Amino acid sequence: MPPPPASTLPKPGARASRPTLGQILALPPQWLGMYEDFITKNAGQVSQIESALRSLTYIIPGRFRDAEIASESIHSGVQLLSLYHDNLLTRAVSRLPIPPMPSAHARYTRFWREKSKLYRRVAMLLQMVVYTELLCEMTAKRRGGERTRWRVVVLLEAIKAVCRLLLLRITRSRPLVTPVLPEREPIPEDVAEEDLLDGDAAQSESELMDEVSTNGHMAESLLNGSSATVKPPHEREWRMPRTGTSLPSLPNPGDISTYLLGRVLTADDIKPAAKLLNQLQGAGQAAEVLHILAPLVYATALARSKNRKSWTPWLVGIAVEYAARQLRDRSLRTTALEREEWSKRGWAMGWWAMRGAFYENVTKGAVGGVTRRMPGFIAGILEDYEYLWENYYFSTSA
Numbered sequence: 001m002p003p004p005p006a007s008t009l010p011k012p013g014a015r016a017s018r019p020t021l022g023q024i025l026a027l028p029p030q031w032l033g034m035y036e037d038f039i040t041k042n043a044g045q046v047s048q049i050e051s052a053l054r055s056l057t058y059i060i061p062g063r064f065r066d067a068e069i070a071s072e073s074i075h076s077g078v079q080l081l082s083l084y085h086d087n088l089l090t091r092a093v094s095r096l097p098i099p100p101m102p103s104a105h106a107r108y109t110r111f112w113r114e115k116s117k118l119y120r121r122v123a124m125l126l127q128m129v130v131y132t133e134l135l136c137e138m139t140a141k142r143r144g145g146e147r148t149r150w151r152v153v154v155l156l157e158a159i160k161a162v163c164r165l166l167l168l169r170i171t172r173s174r175p176l177v178t179p180v181l182p183e184r185e186p187i188p189e190d191v192a193e194e195d196l197l198d199g200d201a202a203q204s205e206s207e208l209m210d211e212v213s214t215n216g217h218m219a220e221s222l223l224n225g226s227s228a229t230v231k232p233p234h235e236r237e238w239r240m241p242r243t244g245t246s247l248p249s250l251p252n253p254g255d256i257s258t259y260l261l262g263r264v265l266t267a268d269d270i271k272p273a274a275k276l277l278n279q280l281q282g283a284g285q286a287a288e289v290l291h292i293l294a295p296l297v298y299a300t301a302l303a304r305s306k307n308r309k310s311w312t313p314w315l316v317g318i319a320v321e322y323a324a325r326q327l328r329d330r331s332l333r334t335t336a337l338e339r340e341e342w343s344k345r346g347w348a349m350g351w352w353a354m355r356g357a358f359y360e361n362v363t364k365g366a367v368g369g370v371t372r373r374m375p376g377f378i379a380g381i382l383e384d385y386e387y388l389w390e391n392y393y394f395s396t397s398a
Contacts, residue, residue, distance in 0.1 A: 039085055040092040046085060047184070053078045068388075069142065072135045079131035083124075086184045093185065104268050104276050104337045106182045111273035112171060113181065119170045123180040126163040129156060130179075134394040141391075150303035153393050157296040164292045173285050174277040176292070177341050268336055276337045280329065287327035291345065294320040299393065302356060314356035321349060348398035354389055355396050364390075 039046055057075040090110070093100065102110065112119045133156050140152035164176055239246050268276060280288055298317025305313050328342060353363050364386075371382045388395040 036088055039088050043089055050078055050082050050085070069135070069138050072138055076132045076135045080128065082184075083127055083131070083181070086182070089184060090182055100185065101269070102182075102185060105177055105340075106185060107273045108276045108337060109177060109180060109182045116170055119167060122163050122166050122170070126160060126167070127179060127181055129159055129163070133397070134392060137392055137394050149393075150299075154296070154299050154303050156394075157299040161292055161296045165289070168288060168292070171277075173280045173288075175280060175288055175338055175341055177277070177337065178344055276335055278329075278333055278335060278338065283327045284329035287324045287329070290320055290324035290327065294324065295397065298356075302393070309357055309360045311357040311361075314352070314358055317356070318349075318352050321352075325349075351396050351398045359389060359396075 053074065057071050057078075109123075113123065114120075136152055136156060137149055141149040167176055167180060168174070294317060297320050298313060301313035301316045325342075325345070329338075352358060367382065367386060371379045371386070374382065385395075
């Protein structure tokens with residue numbers, strides 16, 4: 001066998017070939033794909049890590065005065081990362097052969113996010129502003145003082161108001177929901193891996209009711225890519241060998257009510273997503289606009305006031321919010337999702353007790369009295385929150 005040509009032999013001391021520019025640029029997308037795959041297969045663990053990091057920033061909000069920006073940076077970073085994770089998991093769940101039954105809020109927001117690119121972009125901008133507003137306020141105060149801080153506060157409230165008015169326009173005068181993007185659906189229990197492999201089999205109309213309770217179990221198992229422990233007999237299904245049709249087993253005698261309720265479809269479950277909220281007209285539309293503008297009106301009045309104990313800004317802000325609640329549509333045509341949203345807004349009005357003149361003249365003394373009666377560790381946490389409530393507008397912004 002003749003020896004290879006001299007030109008093909010490596011020269012002594014020659015260096016290994018360096019990666020090309022194309023190979024270097026191809027690495028970040030590969031890493032991103034690996035990261036996305038990891039998130040979709042470990043959704044439960046990722047949620048626990050996010051919750052732990054949030055809890056850490058809640059426990060020490062102002063314990064170290066010089067580290068408040070660092071603590072809020074961690075919190076804002078976790079929130080933004082969670083927003084990205086929510087998007088990944090929502091896309092992964094939507095690709096399942098049999099996706100789980102989503103909530104009314106998830107159906108509605110997902111519908112508009114997929115239908116309108118403008119809605120998706122505006123909603124994403126709004127969520128990012130909400131997650132970073134307190135950090136922006138802290139940074140503005142640190143660098144430019146009180147005047148710069150209030151300019152940033154009013155600017156951020158104006159941006160949020162414009163985004164919400166745009167969303168109101170895009171959805172054709174339908175009430176806004178909170179949040180404006182789909183929330184991460186709760187992860188159900190795992191099912192056996194062999195059940196997932198057969199999940200794309202054809203299903204008859206008689207199985208429609210079973211999907212309500214069983215689809216959720218298929219979602220996380222496919223996302224996590226692992227099989228679970230064997231279920232109790234009353235929770236397993238029997239698959240017919242010839243047709244492949246799944247038949248539910250008999251329920252546990254002590255849990256018949258829950259078993260039946262889990263297989264009931266409500267009117268909202270079969271209603272088109274766009275019909276989950278009615279279009280507003282007249283007083284209802286005016287109420288929604290007032291609700292959107294209330295934070296901006298209050299922030300502007302507070303920025304113009306030189307006395308922290310003045311009641312004028314507080315009365316103006318809560319008057320606009322109260323007028324919105326009084327003008328809202330209370331007729332029988334209101335949907336369950338709309339009533340749920342107004343219930344959230346009602347609970348959010350409790351934050352007015354922690355704002356402006358009401359806090360300075362009423363709540364502050366009550367909080368101080370409670371703090372003095374608490375154990376040292378809990379009292380320290382309350383004092384840290386008092387520091388935030390007294391110095392930052394967005395710490396009590398709903």
